[in-house]
Amino acid sequence: MGDIKRKEIGNLSDPRLPYDYMNREHGTVPLNPDRPHFQWVSEVAYKNIHRIVTRGYDTTELVEQGYGVVDILFIDFQARIPTQEEEKMLNYILILSLEDGLSMPAVMSRLVGRSKTFLTQACGSAILAFGHAYGAYAAFGTMLTDYLARAEAEGKSKAEMAEVLVKEQKTGEALGYSDLMLKDPAAKRLFARAEKLGIAGENIAFMKEIVKAAQALDEGPVDLDLLGATGAAMMDLGFTPEAMWTIIAVTRSYGAGAHFIEEIEREEFTRLGETLTPKEFYDGPEDRPVPPLADRRKTAAPAQVHSFEEWRTTLEKRKELLGSGFSIVEEIEDPTRKTGSKH
């Protein structure tokens, strides 16, 4: 690289930069012989030329012995063979999770399919529908775990802690109770099945207390919903909140696959630029002339603010333009609490 001509480039000779930008090294970083080279490290599975092994079990031997996908979910996520009752319970949960009509995963899958994609892209997009409102399993599971731990630490009964939870968590999409299943018995039947199979544990017991507390304290009718039923039962089966979030999302993706197929079979593909948005759908700024580029200095207002008051006023003003993002406030982790993803 000796022939590269050196010259001043923008601010790259500014002494405030952390190092000499004009004389930075070229080329990639050599391999470090003192450190072992990269390998895929996994506690979950390995394979060689003749075997595929998950958590110590050869997968071909598993299926030859009669184990199936539901058993292997326990193996992959919990490193154990489930009891027959546990396997039955998870089958039950997965059937209820398979399909949900024209809800978000199906709609996302169908919309992706309209673009003429692979089926797998549509199925993947359906999994993306599972956030912290729709299918909020991680949030729900974490909530149950936290309040159960608090009950133990504070010496409270499940009923007492359920009342605390309902009072503290008045809003949210991950409560496990709502007005969504007031007439549909499926969620309550799931709990009854769990009890019959003998797998109901403290999560189902706690969830039942939460529903009782909500019904006593809430102003409107509420009952156990599918999130609360499937979530509590899966936690009693030993799945972590993260595991159940992904397992349910993947299960729904089968249903989304059927919706993708049906969309292709019954509807047309959509081309770039084809979809119109009628003016009556629009409520943004009135149509206005584009100012000449030469007039930019006269027409463009700078965004910078220089005082707290000006900052606050400007933020409020900016909320008026929907789609700008200023009306959304997301919670960030409290740095004073010990958090982190490594356990």
Add this chain to the structure above:
Amino acid sequence: MNEKREQQTRTGREPLLKRKTAVSYKTDEKTVLRGYNMSDLAEEGYSLCDAMYVLFQGRIPTEAEEKMLKYEMGEFMEHSMSPSAASAISVTAGRPNLPAAVAAAVMTFGSAHGPGAAHGYMMNKYLERARKEGKTIDEIAKILVDEYMDNGVPVMGMGQPQHRDGDPRAEPTHLKQETLEISGVYLELQRAIEKHFHARRKKEKRSYVPVNCVGAGNTALCDIGFSPNAAWCIGSVVRGYSCAAHAVYTMKKGRAWAASRNEPMTQMLDLSMIKYIGPDDRPVPTQEERQEYARKQKETGEFKKWVI
């Protein structure tokens, strides 16, 4: 009830997309899949695999068919480090929401990794040709193999880069299908394809390339009544489960960003893992130099060897 909860209380709960659908419907009282109340299906003791038949075929399977699907989904679910698991792990390095990693894993299934639909369409195409041209399955299998190999196109369902002696799942799947006595026209065709494929490679003194998991598994899925796309959905989505396990493991026990120098082992995204083979480092032209520089660059055409 506070304002937010009140907003959440919906009376309409109308669908997000207006469509006629033959898949399912959902009311305040129940969710119905192809005519069956899903809660009743679960209560009756049907399995997830049974429900797959209801979803994609609108019918309850025989016991043998249920067993075959259980076998197929079980064996295909976990495959350790494949493009799908590698994607899930890589995406998790950025610590997005977990579904992003799982979606990425499912989306890796394309024309090379688990091309289930394409294999099914290939079999349907040649079966139809045999029917129209009055050929036997054995004859059409030879034609298929010759047409693919004469044109240098890989025969779908054969070969796997990691399991060089034969995918451990493949032949046992054929055997399982035979043991369960659910062999149909697809297994007959696939077996014939393998026979002619091996014979031709042997004749050409080329190495042995065994059947892979798509060739075996997808054949079984076709014989138990799944369409090419439904079979692909079952295969690729079931892998999503194990990729989710890899993603959760990486999130909980792996290092975010996968580049830390504090880990004993060199990490996946350590700078030393980058090998660059593109154009040599070169000075950025000033805006004054730009026009002449860009014209010359186009004229010489040297850049064309880098265009992708």
